[in-house]
Amino acid sequence: MTNPPSIIKREGKRPSEQFERSKLHSSVRAACLSVRSPEGEAETIAKNVSEAVIAWLETKPEVTSADLRRKATAVLTSFHPEAAYLYKHHRLII
């Protein structure tokens, strides 16, 4: 990705930041590991989800963190629905 888009965080209440593939990768990987996926499978899924999200971001100069999470959840659901459930809901547990 030559020019990573800006991520608008919490509807602009926190400063925007550049998209980082590694952050997305590690959060998806952690969600997969949380549902006891094997490490290799978690890595593969995280890589596939990151690539799909990056392809979606190609034409966008900026997106909100909520949109990014929605897209990542949608892609993750096709690979691992249980991990996608935790990924989507982890902020709504408390």
Add this chain to the structure above:
Amino acid sequence: MDIISSLAIVAFAALIHASFQLSVSVLTLMSGHAIGAKTAHTKLLRLTNGFLLGVLLMTMLLVAFICFVLQSSFGSHVPYVVWAVACGLLLGLGVAVWAFYYRKEKGTSLWLPRGLARYLGERAKATKQSGEAFGLGLSSVIAEFIFILAPMVVASLVLIQLEPMWQLLGIGLYTIISLLSLLVVNALIGSGHRLSGIQRWREDNKRFLQFASGSGLLILGFYVYVDQIVTATVTAHGGF
């Protein structure tokens, strides 16, 4: 009130306490972050057990403290007005739990100040040592205090009328029963169940848990009102 009735009220109050979900949410979140960070299973168990120990200790300390304050203020003979206030607390909280316990959104978010909820979430994520998990357990009981105050006060009012030996037993009984939901979740996590399954069950059944907690508070409030105020007043005036 005889010992069996007293301990039954204490046990019922503790069951209502066990139905409140903040500590379970924090334990679920903390375990999720620990498993996601590839924490070894033995270390995960140390974390969850540390959390449980913190909840146990704070619950026990709070009940003992409330018993101490009430006994210092009223001795072992509690005035009717204090029973009436405790019943009012139970009934008011019961209605409030029915109406407001969970937020009207997906997930299991509770009606807590969002700053406090965010803080607990961040601490759950940052917890790496069993000592930190112990502190998180202590904090989660404090954060839940607004919900557990009424059952704790009623249990304490009942306990201070008993002999010291039975008081200690009652405090222990309350603490163990109030931990039941956490013990179940801890056992599920320890035995390798998926957190998504646990969380999904909690979300699917949250309205039932809310109804059970609120109803429990109302039933306990009504029972204590009849048992401690109506019956005692009628008996004192020569009725029955």
